[in-house]
Amino acid sequence: MFGDMMNKLQETQKKVEETKERLKNVSLQESTTDDLLKITISAAREIKQIEIADELLEDKEQLEDYLILTLNKAIQKANDMHEAEIASVAKQGMPNIPGMDMFK
Template sequence: MDLMGMMGKLKETQNKIEETKKRLDSVLVEEQSSDGLLQVTLTANRKIKTLTIDDALLEDKEQLEDYMVLVLNKAIEKASKINEAELDAVAKMDMPMIPGMDNLFK
């Protein structure tokens, strides 16, 4: 078993994961309410970039709150799926098979 080779591969994988995380800052996910009155854009790292609220929603605080919860949760779910898929792909592609380490990136 080439321990030095595996350690080098592990470091390389960690670097690729960090690069992927940085790249995901530029991957934008958009979501909106069904009527288009509320729109949100966030990165695949789940950071909100823009939030657009139509004036019609400013009349009804309760409706606005409901819309925000619904739309933000849908956007976060989309971003999370992209984030996990990208990071899983990097981890699986480069990870040496080390017994007991298969849960490291979950």
Template sequence: MFGDMMGMMNKIKETQAKVEETKKRLETVTLLEKSNDELLTVKITANREIKSIEIDDELLQDKEQLEDYLILTINKAIKKAGEVNEAEISAVAKDGLPDIPGLTS
């Protein structure tokens, strides 16, 4: 039983290291989110860090419209990045976790 416990602990440590590696890799994964009419583009990493925002000149004429576009498009970008991040981290964690009786996912 002690050997099993040590094996599980080692597997958990390995998984933690893989999760950290994945988080670091996700810093380099970039996603583009555009408004429906493509007047606004947000570039974001899978770790939810905004890298750039491109605004068409047409949007600069109306402050309120620009604000609405920013809110909608940035929120969509953050959601998409979060989904990619969660999927990647979950896959690594699930593959690396030891089989623990009674623990189901």
């Protein structure tokens, strides 16, 4: 029984690692409401691209504000997806074991 449980844990850990790798290739986009700034981020929380409209380059303060707000929203979106995917994989492998948040 203990051996089966260890095999299940190892199999689930492998699936979690595979999911983390897959999430590196999942792109999410976030932008300002006026589309002057667009951020592309992977579900593994890596910034991939930042697009800035020319008119934003004329207003440093607005650009800085937009960057902070939009980057934070993009990171939160990626974080939510990352955690949901990892939790789903971990739960599939071990539905009756408490403490699954260790795989986040």
